[in-house]
Amino acid sequence: MTAFLGDRSLLAPMLSPGDWANLKEHRPRPVLSCGETAIVKTSQLGTQFFAHKVLCEPGHKGETKEHLRVKAAVVEAAAALGWTARAEVRAPDGSWIADVLVEKAGRQVAFEVQISSQDAERYRERQARYERDGIECFWLTARASTEHLPGVPVLRVDPHAEELALSVRSRASTEIPLATFVDAVLEGPLRWAPTPPATVTGTIRWGLHVCDACDMRSIVWDVDPSRKISCDRCALWASGAELAPSAAPAAAAARLGAAEPLAVWRERLPGVPSTFECPQCDAEVPPTELWWLYRYRASDRCATRTVALDATLTEPHWCEPSRGLHGAHDVVEHLAGRRDRPRQIVLQETGDLDVLRRDAAQLHAMRAREAQAAAEQQEREEAFRRERAERLRLFEGAQPVATPEQLGLPPLTSPKPTTPHERTAAIDAYVVAHPGLDTDDVRRLFPRFTATCDCHDCAEILATYRDDERRILFRPKSRGSVVPRRR
Template identity: 30%
Template sequence: MKASYRDLGLTTPCCGAAVIPVRSPTGWQFFRHKPNTVCTIRESLAHIACKSIMARAAARLGLDVTTEARADDGTWVADVLVRHPDWTVALEAQLSRIPLAAIEDRQERYREAGIRGAWLVGYDIARLGARRDLPLFRLEVKQAERLAPAVIESAPDRAPARTDLATFTEKLLTGRVRFKGPPSRAGAPSVATVPSVCWKCCRDIDLVVALVNFPAHTVFAPHGILPACDLGKLPEALAVYQRAISTLHGACESLTPLRRPPPSRIATGMRAHCPWCDAAISLQRVPETTLASCRWHLCWTLAGKPWAPSKLHSSRWTWNGSAD
C-alpha cells in the first residue's frame, strides 16, 4: 500500500483530506494526514492504538470489523464496529473527557440503530455506578517504551485488577464480561422484617416494620421506604399490600399481618398482629433505626419471594473469573 497509495485516492473520514499509510517504530500500522494538512479532529496516538488493539482482537475471533464506521444518515460514528450474524457492537475508546450526558446521548443513538455500545473511558467519572444499560469500563493507558492500554476491574473483595485491552475485548465479545448487581427481587415492592417475640404468647415472630420499593412519597416515603405504621395514610399502597396478604403468609407463616386499629385509635396508625395468637402489636414504639436496611433481617416481595439485605452489593461489571 505504501507503494500504491497515491493511486488509491485514500482520504480521512474526519476532514476528507488525503492520508499516508505509515508504520511506527514499534510496529503499529496506521494512516496519518499529509504534512501541513489542517484538521481540527486529529486523533492521539493512544486513541489510534486503542482502536487498533480492539479491532485486531475482534478480527482474531473471526468477526466482521470496521473502524470509523458511520451511519448512512450520520447519526453515529463508531471507533470500532463489530458485526456478528446475531448482533452488532460499537466499541468506543473515549480518552478525552466529555460530559456523561454526551456519552448517554450517543449510547441512545446506538440503541435506536439496534447496536450495542461499550465504552472504554480513560478518566474517572465521579459517583457513577455500574449500569446494565450503559456498559462503561475504566481504561488506563500507560506509556513507557510502548503503549499498554488496560481495563481496570474493581471488586469489593480484592485489589483492582488490570486486564490488557486485547484480552478484555475478546472476553467482552465472547460473553465473558458480566453485569453483577442486586437480585431483581431486591428492587420489587416488599415488606421488611425484624425478628421479635409476641408479648402475649411469647412465640417468635417476623415483625413487619416497613414496606420498601414503593413509589416515593414526599412526606411518608421520601426514599421509597414506608414505615409500616403509616401504611394506612397511602390508600393505594394499602390496597396493594392487602391483595398480597394471603401470598405473604403462605410464604412465611411467622409474618405479622398489618391492620387498621379501631376507629378510636386511628391516630396511632397501623398495627401488627401476632400470626399465632392475633395479639395487637403497636408499631409506634418500634425504633426508627429499624427503617434502615442494615437492620432488616429479611425482606419478602409481595409475590412471596425472600431476599436478604445483608447480601446486597453494589452493581459492577466483572470478567476475571468471578462471574457466575
C-alpha cells in the first residue's frame, strides 16, 4: 500500500486514477520501505498497490489481491473521515506491523486484515501486543465464522464480494458495509473494552414487620441472590457471585430515618426464605407472613437498597454507551439498525418510611382478624362435634337390646351402659362373673357404639382379652374408629 518518492510518502489507494497512471511512467521509480524498487500495479479486483521489482530478504513477500483490497477499503474509509491513515506500520520495537494504522488527536487505531488461517491463540496473542502499547485494534477475517474467537474484536469480511460488507458468519442474514463499521469505531461511540472498569452492586429489599406476640415493630429484609456487575461505560451487565443473605439494610433504613431495630436474622436454607425472630420477645417470624417481601417485584410494602461492593473488571467486550452488546452478532445487528434499545435496569434506593409503617400496621391488623376468625371457626367446629357426639350417645343408648332371660343367659348385675366406657366395664364385669360364656352371646346383650373409649382403665381391660375376643366384643360399628392400645 505504501511507497516513497523522495521525501514524499505515497499511499496507493489514495492516488487518483490519473496520478496512478502518471506514476507508472515516472522515473525514478518509487521505493518500498525495505529499500527495494516498487512497481506500480493494479490488481484484478481493481486495487492499486506497489509490488517488489525484486524480492528482498528475508522473504518480504507480496500480499494477495484479496488482502490488498480490504486494506485499501479501510484506508479509504478512514481518510474520508479525516483520519491520517498509513499502511504496513511497524512498531518501534518490531513487535507488530499494522496492516492499517489510523491516527487522529492522539488516538491510534489499528485494523488487521487476516485472510489466511490463524488459530484463536494467535489472535489473542497479537491483540495483546496492541493493547500493551495502548493501541486499539480491530480484526477483519475471511474465516467462515467469528463466533469461536472470544476475547477478540473480530468481524467477518468476504473479500470476493462485489461490495465489501461485514457479518458474523458466512451466509449471515445481516451484513453492514465496511465503511459503516469504520465510521462507528472512529467517529462513533463503539469501542472494544479489553479491561473495562465496572461497578458491582447487590440489591436488598426490606420492610417493617409488627410482631403478633408483643406488637414490636422491626426491620426484616431479603437479599437478591445475585450481584450485578455493570460496565461503567455501557449498558452491559452480568450476574456475579452470591451476596450473603445476612447483609442487613441498616444504612438505608437510617437514611430514611427509621428508628426501628433490625429483626434477628437466623438462617436461610437453599430455596427457602430467611428466618427471623422478634428482637424483643424472640418470637419466630414465619416466612409465610413475609410473602410481600419475597416476591422480587415492585411493592409499596418494600424498600430497595443498592449495596455498592468491591469494584472489579468485567470480561473484554464490545462497548457502546446506550447498548448492551454481548458479542459480534449484537454489533452487526446494532449497526444495521435492527437492534432495539434495551431496557436498562437501574438499581436505586427506594422507599417511603410512612408507607412502610402504614403497611406493617395493616398487615398486623389483617393477621389479627384472620387469627380471630380462625379461633371462632374452631370453636364452632368443636361445639358441633360435642353436639353430634351427645346426639349419637342418646340415640345409641335408646336402641333396644335382648335381655338375658330371652337368650337364656345369667342376669345382668349392672345397669344398661350408655357410653363406650360403661360398655367396656359392663362386659368385663359380666364375663368375670360368668366365665365360660360364648362371646357371640355376650355381644348380643350389650349395645354397639360407633367408638370405643381410650382411657387408661379401658385399655387395661382390653389388654386382658385375646385378639378374636376384642374383635367380637369391643370392635366399634364405624370402620374409622380406633381400637385402644395398651398403654
